[in-house]
Amino acid sequence: MEKVLVVDDMESFHVALKHWLEGRVExxxxxxxxxxxxxxxxxxxxxxxLMDACVPGDKPNTLGLVHEIETSGVFCGTMIAISSSPQYRHQLVQAGCGGSCPKGQAAQMVEVLLDLVA
Incomplete structure (x- = not known):
């Protein structure tokens, strides 16, 4: 089963995403x-x-982590900026995320990227 790492400080987002993708990804x-x-x-x-910009808080603080992951030589997948702020998503893409989407579309983005759409 494919793995998706969700970096976000809102528990409700994690719960909703797990419910949506249940049984199809870890x-x-x-x-x-x-x-x-x-x-x-x-x-x-x-x-x-799936990377939020502000974890936790309301100021972008994950840019360094995005850069670290992107330059680690370990990661071969796709990192998506999921901040609700278009400006923060842009900053995450500039830091190394391969794309972005609003949080409300994150589950559908995972489905498309992993070809889970029926």
Whole structure:
């Protein structure tokens, strides 16, 4: 089963995403930068990373993590910026995310990227 790492501090987002993708992917939940870093290095086979800009808080603080993952030489998947702010999504793409989408479209983005659409 493919793995998706979700980096977001909103528990309700994790719950909704897990419900939507249940049985089709393994969702790894990170609520902090430290937890995201640990889960990433423990799961080098993760296929998709959904990255919020502000984890936690309301200021973009994951840009360094995006750059670290992108230059790690370990990650071969796709990292998607999922901030609700278009400006923050743009900053995440500039830092190394391969694309972006509003949070409300994240599950559909995973489906398309992993060809899970029936």
């Amino acid at each position: 969702v790894l939940s990170a609520y902090s930068i430290e937890e995201a870093r640990r889960l990433f290095y423990e799961n080098p086979d993760v296929r998709i990373i």
